[in-house]
Amino acid sequence: xxxxxxxxxxxxxxxxxxxxxxxxxxxxxxxxxxxxxxxxxxxxxxxxxxxxxxxxxxxxxxxxxxxxxxxxxxxxxxxxxxxxxxxxxxxxxxxxxxxxxxxxxxxxxxxxxxxxxxxxxxxxxxxxxxxxxxxxxxxxxxxxxxxxxxxxxxxxxxxxxxxxxxxxxxxxxxxxxxxxxxxxxxxxxxxxxxxxxxxxxxxxxxxxxxxxxxxxxxxxxxxxxxxxxxxxxxxxxxxxxxxxxxxxxxxxxxxxxxxxxxxxxxxxxxxxxxxxxxxxxxxxxxxxx
Ligand SMILES: Nc1nc2c(c(=O)[nH]1)N[C@@H](CN(C=O)c1ccc(C(=O)N[C@@H](CCC(=O)O)C(=O)O)cc1)CN2
Numbered sequence: 001x002x003x004x005x006x007x008x009x010x011x012x013x014x015x016x017x018x019x020x021x022x023x024x025x026x027x028x029x030x031x032x033x034x035x036x037x038x039x040x041x042x043x044x045x046x047x048x049x050x051x052x053x054x055x056x057x058x059x060x061x062x063x064x065x066x067x068x069x070x071x072x073x074x075x076x077x078x079x080x081x082x083x084x085x086x087x088x089x090x091x092x093x094x095x096x097x098x099x100x101x102x103x104x105x106x107x108x109x110x111x112x113x114x115x116x117x118x119x120x121x122x123x124x125x126x127x128x129x130x131x132x133x134x135x136x137x138x139x140x141x142x143x144x145x146x147x148x149x150x151x152x153x154x155x156x157x158x159x160x161x162x163x164x165x166x167x168x169x170x171x172x173x174x175x176x177x178x179x180x181x182x183x184x185x186x187x188x189x190x191x192x193x194x195x196x197x198x199x200x201x202x203x204x205x206x207x208x209x210x211x212x213x214x215x216x217x218x219x220x221x222x223x224x225x226x227x228x229x230x231x232x233x234x235x236x237x238x239x240x241x242x243x244x245x246x247x248x249x250x251x252x253x254x255x256x257x258x259x260x261x262x263x264x265x266x267x268x269x270x271x272x273x274x275x276x277x278x279x280x281x282x283x284x285x286x287x288x289x
Contacts (some may be wrong), residue, residue: 039097147268
C-alpha cells in the first residue's frame with residue numbers, strides 16, 4: 001500500500017462544532033419560550049432508514065430539539081401517508097419535519113414531498129424550496145449539499161473557480177448540489193455525471209473537487225482522480241462486507257483532501273437538518289416578536 005497523503009475532511013469533528021452553535025441558539029429560543037420540534041415520517045422497516053431516523057432523534061436530544069416520530073407500516077396507503085403529513089403540517093409543536101427516503105415502491109415519493117408545508121420542509125426538498133434555490137431566493141437548503149459546501153469551506157478547499165464533478169443524480173444530493181455550488185457565493189463550475197455518462201473516468205479526472213454520490217461501492221478509483229483533488233465520498237452501499245462508500249481506499253494516496261465514509265458528509269447531513277429546524281424556529285420567533 002502507498003503513502004497516505006490526503007487531508008481528512010473530518011465530518012464528526014465539524015458536526016460537533018455545529019452542535020455547539022445550535023445548542024446555544026436552542027437555549028436562546030428556550031429563553032423566549034420556544035422549543036423547536038423535528039418530526040420524522042418513517043415508512044416500513046428498512047434497517048438503514050430506521051437507523052438514520054434514530055440518529056436524527058439522538059442528535060435532537062443533544063441540542064435540545066423536541067422529537068416527533070411517526071413510524072408507519074410498510075403497507076400504508078398513499079392517502080394514509082398524506083394524512084400523517086397533513087397532521088404534521090398542522091401540528092404547532094412541529095417546527096419542521098422530513099419524510100425519510102426512499103419510500104416503499106408503491107408510494108409516490110414526489111407527491112409526498114409536495115404535500116409537505118414548504119415552511120416545514122426541514123430537508124429543503126419541497127419543489128417550492130428547490131425552485132427558490134434555482135431563482136436565487138431565500139430558501140430552506142437541502143442538508144447533504146449544505147454539508148458538502150460547509151466541509152469544503154471548513155478545510156479551506158478552494159471552491160471559487162473550481163471544476164466540480166458530481167457523480168449521481170439523486171434528489172437528496174446529485175441534483176441539488178450543482179445549484180449550491182454554482183451560486184455567485186460559491187462560483188464553481190459543475191458537471192453532473194450519471195449512468196448515461198460516456199467516459200466517467202475522464203470527467204472525474206479533470207475535476208478539482210469530486211462529489212461521489214452514486215451509491216456504487218468503490219466506483220471512484222485512484223487512477224480516475226487528479227492528484228491533489230478534493231474527493232467527497234457521499235454514496236452508501238450495503239455490501240456483504242458492511243457499509244461501503246463510492247470511493248476506493250487507494251484514492252487517498254492521490255487526493256489532496258478526502259471525506260471518509262463513514263465519518264465525512266453523513267454527520268453533516270444530520271447537523272444541517274437540525275440547523276434548518278433551528279433557523280425556522282428563529283424566523284418564527286422574529287415574526288412573533
Ligand atoms: N428525507 C431524507 N431521506 C434521505 C436523506 C435525506 O437527506 N433526507 N439522505 C439519505 C439518508 N440520510 C439521511 O436521511 C443519512 C445517511 C447517512 C448519514 C450518516 O451520518 N452516515 C454515517 C454512517 C452511518 C452508519 O454507520 O450507518 C456517516 O456517514 O458517518 C446520515 C443521514 C437517504 N435518505
